[in-house]
Amino acid sequence: MTYQSHADIGGQDGFGRVIPEGEDELFHAAWERQALALTLAMGATGAWNLDMSRSARETLPDHPALTYYQIRIKALERLLIERGLVGADEIAAGRMLHPARPGLPVLRAGDVPAVLARGSPTLRPATVPARFAVGEPVRLRAAAVAHHTRLPGYARGKTGHIDQLRGVHVFADAHSQGLGEQPCWLYTVVFSARELWGSDAAPSDSVSIDAWEPYLEPVS
Amino acid sequence: MPSCLSEVAKLNRKVQPRGLTCPTTWGPDMSHDHRSEDHSELAEMDLHVRALRTVLEQKGYIDPAALDVLIDTYETRIGPRNGARVVARAWVDPGFRKWLLEDATAAIASLGYAGRQGEHMVAVENTESRHNLIVCTLCSCYPWPVLGLPPTWYKSAPYRARAVKDPRGVLADFGVILPASTEIRVWDSTAEVRYLVVPRRPAGSDGLSEAQLAALVTRDSMIGTGVPKPPESAL
Numbered sequence: 448m449t450y451q452s453h454a455d456i457g458g459q460d461g462f463g464r465v466i467p468e469g470e471d472e473l474f475h476a477a478w479e480r481q482a483l484a485l486t487l488a489m490g491a492t493g494a495w496n497l498d499m500s501r502s503a504r505e506t507l508p509d510h511p512a513l514t515y516y517q518i519r520i521k522a523l524e525r526l527l528i529e530r531g532l533v534g535a536d537e538i539a540a541g542r543m544l545h546p547a548r549p550g551l552p553v554l555r556a557g558d559v560p561a562v563l564a565r566g567s568p569t570l571r572p573a574t575v576p577a578r579f580a581v582g583e584p585v586r587l588r589a590a591a592v593a594h595h596t597r598l599p600g601y602a603r604g605k606t607g608h609i610d611q612l613r614g615v616h617v618f619a620d621a622h623s624q625g626l627g628e629q630p631c632w633l634y635t636v637v638f639s640a641r642e643l644w645g646s647d648a649a650p651s652d653s654v655s656i657d658a659w660e661p662y663l664e665p666v667s
Numbered sequence: 668m669p670s671c672l673s674e675v676a677k678l679n680r681k682v683q684p685r686g687l688t689c690p691t692t693w694g695p696d697m698s699h700d701h702r703s704e705d706h707s708e709l710a711e712m713d714l715h716v717r718a719l720r721t722v723l724e725q726k727g728y729i730d731p732a733a734l735d736v737l738i739d740t741y742e743t744r745i746g747p748r749n750g751a752r753v754v755a756r757a758w759v760d761p762g763f764r765k766w767l768l769e770d771a772t773a774a775i776a777s778l779g780y781a782g783r784q785g786e787h788m789v790a791v792e793n794t795e796s797r798h799n800l801i802v803c804t805l806c807s808c809y810p811w812p813v814l815g816l817p818p819t820w821y822k823s824a825p826y827r828a829r830a831v832k833d834p835r836g837v838l839a840d841f842g843v844i845l846p847a848s849t850e851i852r853v854w855d856s857t858a859e860v861r862y863l864v865v866p867r868r869p870a871g872s873d874g875l876s877e878a879q880l881a882a883l884v885t886r887d888s889m890i891g892t893g894v895p896k897p898p899e900s901a902l
Contacts, residue, residue: 457804457855458832462825465840468818470747470886475819476709478716483741483816484734485720492728501806515807515822520716533722541718547726556732563740566782569859597857599804601831613787613860633858644832651850654831657858 450593453510458601458644482516486523491554491562495526498623502595503529569617571630577612577660578632584608584666585636587658595623598662606666607638610655618659632660746815747886749780750863753813754889755881757790758868768792771863775813785812785861791854792865793891798849799864800838800891802830803856810861814886821890831855841892864891872898 456462474480490500503522504510510518527533532551537544554562579585589604597619613633621629637655640648723729753775757764767774771788775781788810791799803809804827809817820826830837834851838844845851854862866888872880879901887893 452805454806455804456824456828457802457830459828460832462823462828465820465823465826465829465837465892467841467887467892468820470818472818473742473816476712478709478713480738480742481716481720481734484737485716485723485729487737488729488733489723505806511824515819517712520712520719524719532728533726537722538719541721543722543725547728551728553728553730554733555730556736559733559736559740562783563745564782566784566786568786570787597805599855599857601804613858616787616859619858633860635854635860637852648832649835649847649851651848652834652852653850654853654855656855657860659858 450506450595452505452595453507454505455600457599479516482520486519488554489523489527492551494530494532494551496622497567498595498617498619499625500526501619502623505595569630571615571617571628573615573632575632577634579609579634579660579663579665581609581612585634585663586666587636588662588664592620594620596620596662598658599656601643602636602638602656602658605638605642607636607642607655609634610637611635613657616659618661620659620661634658634660634663636663741811741816745780745812747813747884747889748881749778749815750810750813750886750889751881751884753778753780753790753863754865754884755877757865758872758880759877764792764865767865775863780812782812784808785810787860788813788863789860790863790865791852793867795867796848796850798845798851798891799862800830800834800851800853801856801862801864802827802853804828804831805855805857808856808859808861810863813863814889818886838892841887843892843894864889866893866895869895869898872901875901 490497500522503525504518507513507518507521507525513521524538528535532548534545584606585608586606587598587602587604591603611634613635615630616633617628618631621627634657635655636658637653640652640654641650643654720729724731753767756778757767763774767790771790772781772786775785775788793799807817807822809821826837831853834853835845856862866884868880869883872883875898882901883895883898885893885895888895
């Protein structure tokens with residue numbers, strides 16, 4: 448089965464201009480506030496991790512037609528149904544029809560400040576040395592993969608160099624599939640704009656991504 | 668163009684006049700463009716989300732009071748004024764600036780900002796010759812503890828698609844024109860590192876206090892799509 452992310456759009460043409468917005472425009476409808484809060488509260492139960500929720504969002508078939516908060520709500524429903532926490536019939540009915548799953552840790556109001564302040568750090572202790580060093584040229588994996596990944600399509604097969612080492616982090620590809628954290632070294636890899644976009648790009652401009660070691664190949 | 672959601676909701680309302688019944692789950696066949704809907708779609712989404720909330724409440728998965736705290740936190744406590752204070756401190760305190768550029772997570776935490784979506788911070792400084800621009804092409808990753816909720820444009824397809832390929836065109840959409848000689852570095856937030864741009868301190872701001880300087884620092888200037896306000900605006 449193929450995996451298609453509808454969210455990986457870096458470098459694609461035809462989306463039009465960007466429309467700026469004032470700092471005070473946080474929500475555009477009351478339901479968006481609820482969508483934010485429901486997503487965060489259910490995320491805090493630990494029934495899935497952040498990488499799983501990103502995967503659920505980016506593979507929604509109608510992703511391109513949905514707004515940010517519609518994507519959040521729709522992916523939330525998908526995760527709830529897939530994990531058996533809520534039935535599709537319950538969402539349709541708007542009320543509980545089946546017993547709740549017991550023991551799910553509920554985010555309490557009094558715990559919100561501490562939970563937000565803690566976040567979900569992904570840095571882990573290094574148990575192996577980094578394979579690559581700052582300044583070293585690297586090529587990004589060219590092949591597509593049949594699961595969630597954080598290697599953007601525009602960088603696949605491109606050559607850049609190591610700009611920074613960011614430590615050892617939870618590997619999103621594995622984490623999103625429920626395969627555990629499988630922490631590995633994370634690097635900031637920088638590409639010249641011309642390597643990515645061709646000779647029309649400004650010669651001094653550059654783009655960087657943060658790439659886990661399994662994305663990288665040495666350049667001989 | 669009517670949406671499936673609207674149609675189903677209308678049907679539902681016929682059998683459930685109180686209008687709180689939610690339409691069926693969105694299926695994969697539901698490919699209409701909801702952004703083109705009129706205000707009735709707002710009402711449908713409102714009903715839909717309210718119904719989902721009811722289910723989650725009845726099942727005991729959420730504490731309604733926690734939802735209120737979450738919303739209040741991001742509406743009133745966590746926003747770009749946090750980041751502006753970080754930038755202003757860096758402008759007035761060379762020791763803090765050095766710390767911020769070397770270990771942004773710790774330096775920012777010393778001002779009280781930390782946690783969700785800012786667990787691993789990196790600050791990148793604009794100079795006369797280099798301008799930094801932050802994007803997340805894969806979703807909408809953004810440094811929440813210092814900038815709050817991402818603006819709509821940051822989450823939009825035009826920004827996410829174009830920022831990496833045509834940064835000067837994107838900057839022009841914001842009215843920012845940089846000299847051709849300025850090097851532009853775009854940072855695509857593809858992992859859990861979150862970036863904060865330290866914009867250049869405006870010329871003529873020497874006499875301003877740290878608080879006055881913070882008032883010059885716009886949200887967009889900390890993403891790289893803007894520049895700070897001129898010093899006159901603080902007086």
